[in-house]
Amino acid sequence: MVTMLKFMICALMVVVGIGCAGAPRQPAPAIENPGEYNICFRELDADGNGEVSSAEFQQRFPQAGGDVLKTMDTSGDGVLDHAEWHAFLAAHGISH
């Protein structure tokens, strides 16, 4: 019975630990200096296939983390299309 209790306490501590670790999560990562992204979609799309891959994005914005692309990629397919790019610019008050 005591062993069971210890097990329960351990399990509870693990759950609480995970809960605490997950607490400071932010709903959406903020994008620093969105003005830096005021460039044409065509400039980003190096190979001109109509999509900006993470490699193309990193090439143009090496200082940006992968989270930036994920934030912009609203469809979640891992690449940015023209509409997503413009939606991002519009959401940050950038027009070009």
Ligand SMILES: [Ca+2]
């Ligand atoms: Ca491309």
Ligand SMILES: [Ca+2]
């Ligand atoms: Ca996408």
